[in-house]
Amino acid sequence: MTQASLTTAVTADQLEADPPDESAINKTLNRWIAPIEAISAALMVAIVLMLFSGVAMRYLFHHPIGWIDEAVSHAFIWVAMLGAVLAMHRNEHLRLTMFVDRMPPRMRGLVHAFAIVAIAAFLVGLIGPAIEHVESEWVMTSPALEIPGGVRVAAIATGLILMLVIVAVYSLKTVTKSNLVIAIAGVSAFVSVCLWLAPQFAQLGLLNILIFLTGLVALCLVAGVPIAFCFGCGVMAFLAFSTNVPLVVMVGRIDEGMASIVLVSVPIFVLLGCVLDATGMGKAIVDLLASLIGHVKAGMSYVLLGSLFIVSGISGSKVSDMATVAPALFPEMKRRGNKRPEMVALLATGAAMADTVPPSIVLIVLGSVAGVSIAGLFESGFVVAMVLLLALLVLARWKARKEETGSVKRPSMKVIGRLALIAAPALVLPFLIRSAVGGGVATATEVSTIAVLYAMLIGQVLYGGIGWKRLYAMLVETAALSGAILLILGTAAAMAWAITQSGVVQELSQFLTTLPGGWITFMGVTILVFLVLGCLLEGLPAVLLLAPIMFPIAKKLGIHEIHYSMVIVCAMNIGLMMPPIGVGFYVACRIGDAKPDEVMVAIWPYIAALLVGVVVIALFPWFSTFML
Template identity: 65%
Template sequence: MTTAEDHLALPQVSENPDARGGSRFMRPVEVISAGLLLAVVGLLLSGVVSRYVFAAPVVWIEEAASICFLWLAMLGAAIALDRNEHLRLTLFLNMLPERLRPFVETLALLTIGSFLVGLMRVAFEYAYEEWFITSAALNIPNTFRVAAIPLGMAMMLGILLVHLFRTSQVAHIALGTAVLAALALGLWLGSPLFIALGSTSLLLFLVVIVAACLAAGVPIAFGFGIGTLTYLAFGSHVPVFVMIGRMDEGMSSVILLSVPIFVLLGCVLDATGMGKAIIDFLGSLLGHVKAGMSYVLLGSLFIVSGISGSKVSDMATVAPALFPEMKRRGNKPPEMIALLATGAAMADTVPPSIVLIVLGSVAGVSIAGLFTSGIVVAIVLMAVLIGLARWKARHEVLSGVSRASFAAVFKLALIAAPALVLPFLIRSTVAGGVATATEVSTIAVVYAIFIGIVLYGGIGWARFYTMLVETAAMTGAILLILGTALAMAWAITQAGVAQVLADMMTDLPGGWISFMALSIVIFLILGCILEGLPAIVLMSPLMFPIAKSLGIHEIQYAMVVVVAMNIGLMTPPIGIGFYLACKIGNVSPDEAIGAIWPYILALIVGLIVIAAVPWISIGML
């Protein structure tokens, strides 16, 4: 049997192999990270209050929040490494013979260490050079902000070395070091040839080397980083120093400030039971009809996604609340997992989708437009899934199931009302241009905490602290991927590949239709292999200009890209999301793999409709 951890895991870099709580020596870092997250929320909330309540914006707040944010990202990345929470693929690693696997694991850790060592010196140089650049509002050297990068790398290197020498055999460490040294020597000797090959050498550095790293179990962020670092060092005349600047740019966008806050919002939603209140209300309305619980599941994912912005949080909230009743009504667990996974894929365009926020940041697309379009697109996909679920439930037995009384529905509506307000508040405020996604995320998390404490049982201090640290770790893992992926995308663009790709795709027979079809295939595959965020950051700078030159509206293209990636994410045998859904629902992937294909096909039909009919994406803008 295959589990989620078999396909989505991390090198064991913690004193306790199962420790999501992290190792003891990281406790001070966790405390600091929790404080930084609270500082970001507090600063942004102060900015909202000063701007909208007192009409007196404080100019330095955003700058101070940006400083805290980068430190939060790098310390969070270190915590994620300590807790084994950096995203990596182990599908190919698990195919290796048992006796070979420990060596490859050691080699993966040494590769991560090589990346950190290779960038450490230039990261400190970058921080030193930034001393001569003064921030506009606070009037302090920018070194106070960017020093987070080299210090975070040093911390990650220390975590790595501690674990390496505690768990790996000395012979494996020596052999792995020799292998990496031989590869580095070969790249150095071949450097003149690689430089002479120009953009052709990208195939070696950004395809072969990156693919080898991912296959060996190197986390995606570090795999992208190794590919870019080796290309700059051995395949071009561009100084490695530039890579730190691109990583800084990728992790420091003001738009991305909303990412950790929406992640925290998802934790609050789960801890307070606000999501369950929504599910209970929908169940009282629809639970008595055929396929009613399937409708409730899809509707819950649609609404809950508008609060948490996270697929994993959505599935973890919905599945435990609905699966027992669905089983009682005769629904088969594999079918339930299939609907859960594809429903989560459907709901990922519902605001406040973290994927949409990142896409808007890296592709320069209006987030308000993406939020408005995302709702309509999700409705189309939900309609397709509802149609399939109703057809499959045509023989469902409803004996013993009765319609909820008006009094029961009214009572559950009152309980759910404060929670139901939140997604509509988020969507309407951003789409209406009243406030930015970052501002709304801050208001939403404060509202959710307040409502959770007053109406839904509250959150204990220990649980709240745990949520802060978990949010910091997830933020660090996400932003490190964004930083290295943006550096990699920059290298591809600078090598002229973007122009070659544009010329090739522009000349495709069939014009925009062929380009759209090819884009769907590309992002379906990338969704399977890389997950959404890395694929978006890597490909958006290349693909969006081409789409624009062919007359495709950027909002429509964004919707097609995101939906295609989400379908790929849930497509077995590689799609990571499928295994996460199986894990959350406690169903063997071997059992669920056959049931999911009709639902995947239904989503693809919906995707084709979205790609063929621009009005669906842009008609409400």
């Protein structure tokens, strides 16, 4: 299961109106996508093996290899950009579709055309600067491998060109000629007007933030433009029409946003989630918990929450967690009289609760962007998740106060022992990850490779294994999903830089640090802001946009960076699951096969419980820092 479920592909009525045209160029496109998939899969394997070799040589043989980080960095940027190409081909780039889905069919088709043209305009505008960036980097060589820097950053230009080809082909397949002409004319008119008004924009100062980095980005979001391209269009327009900054600087910021070695763990933990799903290791944990506490009052709710807590400590992905737990538990919960809306509401809020359990992709990205210790975030994340877990457990027990449990018998010790034996290798993984990072054996990036290889070995020996075709498909799936995530990181980093350079951060800092109530009021504002951003955006973009802005303010007010990180992540995760806008809410409904309107009624008590937990975490720093 991937985060492709967070996106909506071309709508069904559009496909019916414009059936795919299997032209020669389209068949050619499908043929050259296969080599891109193969290269991406090979690079993923190379990254995992190189990182694992680095850990083994350093920790076991005390002979570190100096060139590994460099080689991984080169391979990683190519995986990111080729993955973004694959995500474009598979229509898996994250986007907000709530508004587009509510439009009449004719308007929906026109808006879809505008979204396609906006993506193409961004790609066309950035290809030239990306090539210029390659030329400027080519004169520099890497210290260990002595490879020209242009070899690495050529991935950005290559990815942009390939995505433009795919967009052009898919525009012919999914957009009528009349809508395409109108969209091209509209976007061209917008660009022309902005160029004409550029001298006036240059005089507006901070108002350009509202016009381009807020207004234009919001307009693109409503139109269903993928989030990465929403940020990209906003930054490009801001720089091109209101400043004299060349667009090659934007390419450099995108490169910098995607280049951190810490972010290499993102695709590897995504791969780990795929391995758990394929081998059934996650289901083994769920079955064990059900045998231990499933017979008590509210027992299956406890099992669901406990499973999410444990499985999240392995996969690092909310979507993977929900997709593992729901199919294993929902049939039995339904048999015991649980209503589907309540089950899905608990699934969604449970996933939000568990997202601070390491290895959390959001924590890894936050640590990279804000310069916070990832080992410290991992240590704190367990405790913070337990506070939220307790809030949900109390509510679940109260809701089950009238539940009858007499007909449910506890399994025999023989059955429990057998299930414990099956689940034991899987249960080792969370402790392996936490101890390796906390003990300094490996970084968060390196421990992800150890976890993947361990899971694949145990899965092969004890859980039926993974066939070569399935493994290849998982590697391609990982590259595509990672590309979609990492392109968001790159464009969001460029947007955060643009906002910072505008000077608005200093004014915002002045305002927030003088609010009455000091750090407590600032924490309240933080919770509110990230609840809203969590609703509108998937978690990573929200973190990337505001973390560089908010952390310096928190530091001025004397708030511990780990404490502040926990509040941000928790508030953002709750916002992600809040109806009627939260993207994660609709993912949970889709996974749980429930109607959003029904779940919307059931989820609010659970959201309230999580909010109580976040307020406790915000007011009492001890929960976030006592493990440090």
